[in-house]
Amino acid sequence: MVVSCWSYYILVFTETGAEEAAVVLTKNAEVKRIPEMDNDISVGRIVSSVYDKQGFLLQLETKLPPELAYKYGNLSSGACKPGYAAAKMTTIYPKFIKSAPMFLDRNFKRLSKISHYLPPFGIKTQERIIDSILTATKNYGLGERLDRLSCKRCIIVGNGGILYNKSLGTRIDDYDVVVRLNEAPVKGYSRDVGTKTTLRITYPEGAIQNPENYEKDSLFVFSGFKPLDFKWFRQIVFKENVRGLDGFWKSVAHRVPRDPTEMRILNPYFIQEAAFHFIGLPLNNGLMGKGNIPTLGTVAITMALHNCDEVAVAGFGYDMSSPHAPLHYYEKVKMAAIKESWTHDISKEKEFLRKLVKANVITDLTKGI
Template sequence: RPVGLLYLIISIFLLLLLPPELAYKYGNLSEGVCKPGYAAAKMTTIYPKFMKPAPMFLDRNFKRLAKVSSYLPPFGFKTQERIIDSILTTTKNYGLGEELDSLSCKRCIIVGNGGILSNKSLGSRIDDYDVVVRLNEAPVAGYRKDVGSKTTMRITYPEGAIQKPESYEKDFLFVFSAFKPLDFKWLRQMVFKEKLRGTEGFWKSVAHHVPQEPTEIRILNPYFIQEAAFQFIGLPFNNGLMGKGNIPTLGTVAITMALHNCDEVAVAGFGYDMNTPHAPLHYYETVKMSAIKESWTHNISKEKEFLRKLVKANVITDLTNGI
């Protein structure tokens, strides 16, 4: 079959791009077997300074993380140490859970919210991954055929979190990503199940309750926001403060997190095609592509360039070919 032959030629070519010891290591694995260290090895071919170790979530030793301790949110946690301490004392867990943490090779998929996921029937392929990452309020119920039913973690921030408690899945990690100091106050109220107070300062309404036990809540390491913004996409540094066009999207932050903590990384539902203004923006609502204006916080075109680079270098696999 010509397609099979093409696949073989491409595979051989990609192996030639790796250092000989890795080409040998991966060349001997049968197809479909998880390749230990693969994403990081490929990443260092395009970003030679890439270093794999970077914890996924903050734990009780978080103050030792030099790269983030001197930055304010979203690029670090400066000024928020006490509140983070009180949250982490209550959540008590700082990993993915025993079963996943003990895997010697992890295959992860980041499921974006793009309309491109509709009618692709990728659900069972998505569920095959060890770690399935979902973003913000993107639903599973009613869309399982296309987006799968497994959720290992849902990464979100106050304005992006699901607002109706009954819309949450039963079994997943609620992973919080902070973009401003106020976000940590919100998280503390969610963890301690307090009545939500002080909502001025959010740019839209936020969830009043997260129906997860504290032990199922995690704080994403802000290093991934910092690294995605400044090392990878090349957004303006702005003295390390949040400013115009220097915040990466949560999808790119999630991919960055996966490159450090997973051996193979795939994505689905990524990519905005501005040439199809009438296509649905998200798989779960009728808002059209034309609704996305140039954002104040994100630089969509620079980000697209970065993601294309990852796909081209085979660092990540794009199941929906939208990047």
């Protein structure tokens, strides 16, 4: 098929109604459809010579549409830019659709994108246990104050050694939402990583094991990668004795000093989208397999693109050319300790994150990506 127009818009009809998606075409170019993991969303025909196989523009130094450039250009200096990250993302990735809730709520069974996939890419077979957990947690947002904000600035704080001695603590604490990952500590490192934690995303093997090391006033956000993880989280929520530990690859936390109302379940769609749409990891029939699980940091960034207006990161990036550099900011393990991961594809993941930084979709405070 050959087209001779420069651009047009199509209406995409999904289960939730009509959504508008921009399709950019090059004059007189043959267009090809990009295969999707899901069949519930179609974005029409996209030019293969303009987009890469994941659907990102090959030329990433793109400008916002004039109306958005005008909108953000007229804001006072330093003001939060509503919808900015999603607008920039859509400019380089026209398939991006912003609506994806951060956490599961009592209507989670209606989320078609996750209902047909087993963990970690969905909730299939775990519906009953999730229902039980959500009955106890009762709350499904960031909290009244943050949920009311018309514009949210979020930062994902990675665990990389690149954070060490950067004195970014004050700058990190200025963000509305500060996301931390797994067991990365705050106490004793505040000069570099700040003191504020809005939410800490983790899974059983990554959770802080000493209850005394949890900071106050933060949400405990569970990300499930296997059915056993959901059983563990249910025991944590209901403050039961943790049992049935066979199947974890390392020891897990037995207690989390949080009330159920301070716990959340991260929407597994962000794992699915990061893996198959953004990075291009092997589908493996929708099952966890070799090299098709994104790191929790990239999952958190994906979550932020959907739920934050401005997105920044710090502490991301491994410099393999410096084997003696610290791997993490909080321990003495060196970069040379990194071994090939069975679950992650770090090089492909870095390629995706570099797209976001290059196109100014996200801001990298430590410039490690």
